[in-house]
Amino acid sequence: MPLSSVNNLTVKDCVIAKMAAELKDGAPRFSPKSITNYVQIVKMVVASAVDEKGEEIYPVKWKNDFMDLPVIEGQNKPSFTAEEITTILSEAEGQYQLPLRSACWNRSADRGSLCAASGGHSRRSHSRPAQSLERKAVFSQDEECHP
Numbered sequence: 001m002p003l004s005s006v007n008n009l010t011v012k013d014c015v016i017a018k019m020a021a022e023l024k025d026g027a028p029r030f031s032p033k034s035i036t037n038y039v040q041i042v043k044m045v046v047a048s049a050v051d052e053k054g055e056e057i058y059p060v061k062w063k064n065d066f067m068d069l070p071v072i073e074g075q076n077k078p079s080f081t082a083e084e085i086t087t088i089l090s091e092a093e094g095q096y097q098l099p100l101r102s103a104c105w106n107r108s109a110d111r112g113s114l115c116a117a118s119g120g121h122s123r124r125s126h127s128r129p130a131q132s133l134e135r136k137a138v139f140s141q142d143e144e145c146h147p
């Protein structure tokens with residue numbers, strides 16, 4: 001099938017419907033997450049066709065609702081506990097070690113986060129006030145680290 005023919009309807013009929021209908025030992029062969037991953041690959045392949053200006057040749061406005069993309073429910077979202085984060089930070093060696101001045105476990109609303117005030121970059125050749133060198137890194141159970 002040419003890339004120019006790939007759109008919401010073709011993905012719905014040729015990918016999602018066929019994957020959802022395929023059974024293995026009487027149960028669905030593909031989970032909703034697997035179907036979503038395969039559809040994401042199709043979207044990326046279509047978007048990868050670009051002209052000499054870097055613009056998409058076949059721009060498609062993807063509509064997950066129209067394609068009947070399955071809803072992903074009950075995903076296991078593993079996260080570190082405060083104790084595990086403290087252990088990871090304290091046992092890091094070499095380039096992975098963070099110069100921590102203090103660490104505290106904060107509970108706000110219904111989620112916790114580990115806040116660490118770290119010193120500035122150790123390779124700075126010029127002096128700056130200590131206050132401007134301090135940065136806060138937040139490690140949350142639901143989010144990435146954002147220094």
